[in-house]
Amino acid sequence: MNVKDxxxxxxxxxxxxxxDELRQWHDELVASPGAKNPNEKPLVQxxxxxxxxxxxxxxxxxxxLWRWAKSGYLVPINxxxxxxxxxxxxxxxAEGKRKV
Numbered sequence: 414m415n416v417k418d419x420x421x422x423x424x425x426x427x428x429x430x431x432x433d434e435l436r437q438w439h440d441e442l443v444a445s446p447g448a449k450n451p452n453e454k455p456l457v458q459x460x461x462x463x464x465x466x467x468x469x470x471x472x473x474x475x476x477x478l479w480r481w482a483k484s485g486y487l488v489p490i491n492x493x494x495x496x497x498x499x500x501x502x503x504x505x506x507a508e509g510k511r512k513v
Contacts, residue, residue, distance in 0.1 A: 417438075459499055459500060459501060460499075460500035461490060461492060461497035461498065461499065461500065462497060462498045462499075462500050462503055463495070463497060463498075464478065464489075464496055464498070467498050467503055470503055470507055471503065471506060471507060482496075487502060487506070
């Protein structure tokens with residue numbers, strides 16, 4: 414049985430592995446980063462806008478933005494203790510693709 418077989422079994426298990434086998438296993442893992450889950454989608458980073466940027470782009474008042482957040486129409490993302498808005502959501506609103 415090799416180390417991969419033990420990983421599939423899971424559970425609380427202690428094993429001894431020779432250093433050469435550990436290095437070989439490490440090299441295999443590093444060489445194939447997508448081998449663990451080939452269906453996993455890569456993370457896409459989306460631009461986040463501040464409240465002031467959103468107010469300027471949409472030409473709305475802060476109370477409107479607050480009301481939209483309260484109603485769930487335009488939900489902000491908490492980012493480092495501050496609220497940010499997805500640029501794609503704001504773009505859709507500005508282009509009229511989303512009804513108020």
